[in-house]
Amino acid sequence: GAVVSQHPSWVICKSGTSVKIECRSLDFQATTMFWYRQFPKQSLMLMATSNEGSKATYEQGVEKDKFLINHASLTLSTLTVTSAHPEDSSFYICSADGGIGYEQYFGPGTRLTVT
């Protein structure tokens, strides 16, 4: 149980285009999902907290207009990287709040490469 999927697992896009990444909780409902960014050989940095039916809460320094987050249902949150640039290339990971004991369940991540 408690499986989180991400789609796509990897994507290559051209500079200036937008990319949407989906995060789904497959066998449970998650009112809260989190989006992280991970650079090679580095730790996970929280980008934003996504709550179903409300606006996402962004961490300091994260551009909300560049990283659009939508949490339309209890099982789906999406991250759209708008007008992507090479510096947006990274590994994006989502997690879903399991609701018990503050445990988060993580997706496998999405590798974004902007050329």
Added chain:
Amino acid sequence: AQSVTQPDIHITVSEGASLELRCNYSYGATPYLFWYVQSPGQGLQLLLKYFSGDTLVQGIKGFEAEFKRSQSSFNLRKPSVHWSDAAEYFCAVSGSGNTGKLIFGQGTTLQVKP
């Protein structure tokens, strides 16, 4: 501000040897502490967590961790390492107000020699 420090970026141990990964945290109140493992192509997997009670916590895959408040530490241990344990290990603490937000350490890469 809350923070997590993993002093060892890279550790190499021989298969069958014991392992200890260090984690120090900075947190104003009683922390919620976690250890996650990240393998290539897979999501982070929770090894164990500490909220309260017994300071020695048992986890999956034979791992354990001990919470030491006086040292602000939550070190991960395993008595005998297997080759499949090679991965990236992250210590994390829950954020202020226990909102569920996690703050991660820098991670420790574990390499296992045959």
